[in-house]
Amino acid sequence: xxxxxxxxxxxxxxxxxxxxxxxxxxxxxxxxxxxxxxxxxxxxxxxxxxxxxxxxxxxxxxxxxxxxxxxxxxxxxxxxxxxxxxxxxxxxxxxxxxxxxxxxxxxxxxxxxxxxxxxxxxxxxxxxxxxxxxxxxxxxxxxxxxxxxxxxxxxxxxxxxxxxxxxxxxxxxxxxxxxxxxxxxxxxxxxxxxxxxxxxxxxxxxxxxxxxxxxxxxxxxxxxxxxxxxxxxxxxxxxxxxxxxxxxxxxxxxxxxxxxxxxxxxxxxxxxxxxxxxxxxxxxxxxxxxxxxxxxxxxxxxxxxxxxxxxx
Ligand code: GLU
Ligand code: ZN
Numbered sequence: 001x002x003x004x005x006x007x008x009x010x011x012x013x014x015x016x017x018x019x020x021x022x023x024x025x026x027x028x029x030x031x032x033x034x035x036x037x038x039x040x041x042x043x044x045x046x047x048x049x050x051x052x053x054x055x056x057x058x059x060x061x062x063x064x065x066x067x068x069x070x071x072x073x074x075x076x077x078x079x080x081x082x083x084x085x086x087x088x089x090x091x092x093x094x095x096x097x098x099x100x101x102x103x104x105x106x107x108x109x110x111x112x113x114x115x116x117x118x119x120x121x122x123x124x125x126x127x128x129x130x131x132x133x134x135x136x137x138x139x140x141x142x143x144x145x146x147x148x149x150x151x152x153x154x155x156x157x158x159x160x161x162x163x164x165x166x167x168x169x170x171x172x173x174x175x176x177x178x179x180x181x182x183x184x185x186x187x188x189x190x191x192x193x194x195x196x197x198x199x200x201x202x203x204x205x206x207x208x209x210x211x212x213x214x215x216x217x218x219x220x221x222x223x224x225x226x227x228x229x230x231x232x233x234x235x236x237x238x239x240x241x242x243x244x245x246x247x248x249x250x251x252x253x254x255x256x257x258x259x260x261x262x263x264x265x266x267x268x269x270x271x272x273x274x275x276x277x278x279x280x281x282x283x284x285x286x287x288x289x290x291x292x293x294x295x296x297x298x299x300x301x302x303x304x305x306x307x308x309x310x311x312x
Pocket of ligand 1: 014210
């Protein structure tokens with residue numbers, strides 16, 4: 001019997017539980033939910049908790065409570081990345097193996113290397129500094145033990161383009177931007193964009209809508225999916241970042257207020273307004289979301305990199 005192919009769009013929300021939801025992460029959740037539902041799709045929930053130092057089970061629980069209170073009901077089972085480390089390691093030792101190598105350079109070794117480069121460079125120091133994110137590939141041919149050392153992945157050194165449904169056409173060379181990034185730390189922690197790429201592929205995600213802060217990682221993600229022989233993502237959307245009145249991005253680092261879901265309808269109205277959607281009638285969260293889905297429109301967000309929330 002032929003296997004049934006489904007063309008239903010699949011979107012997802014993939015929070016890292018390093019804090020509670022704030023207005024920025026809430027708008028990402030709401031936008032990706034309304035957008036994928038407006039296409040008749042499924043909305044998956046994936047908890048990106050590979051960073052055991054920064055993630056906390058309590059935050060995960062609070063995120064689930066908040067999403068439920070807001071009527072943002074996910075489809076299917078929740079995926080927890082902390083339970084999938086073996087899957088990522090399997091990819092690193094099979095399909096991705098030819099691109100990866102052990103690296104023994106410490107941060108200090110690299111600092112010293114860049115200091116020396118800066119002194120010897122005929123160029124001005126800003127040019128050398130801008131190259132600092134790129135690992136100088138000292139270990140690429142050393143064939144170091146893969147288990148004993150951190151593992152780096154060679155990203156392609158050519159420009160990759162994709163059409164972003166909000167930010168327009170994008171081109172980037174992932175090797176120039178990120179270099180050979182660390183795929184797995186010496187302590188075993190998996191790089192988050194590597195884990196996200198593998199999961200998006202395995203979950204057959206078709207539409208990724210997320211914050212603009214992840215845009216610089218997107219060509220790396222496209223190349224990892226390709227190298228891992230996982231399905232390509234057909235549709236990308238990077239949402240403008242929500243900023244406070246001083247223009248700073250709302251984030252856990254600058255202590256954005258956690259959302260207060262005691263009045264979920266009010267919160268939905270506010271997030272929709274921030275996302276420049278038509279107003280919906282004040283009602284239960286579920287009914288408000290229904291109306292928001294019916295009215296959903298990406299057009300007002302196009303080309304925008306930042307939206308201001310006045311009171312945060
Ligand atoms: N886990 C990431 C975050 O919370 C999102 C990654 C993604 O959506 O691809 O910022
Ligand atoms: Zn090295």
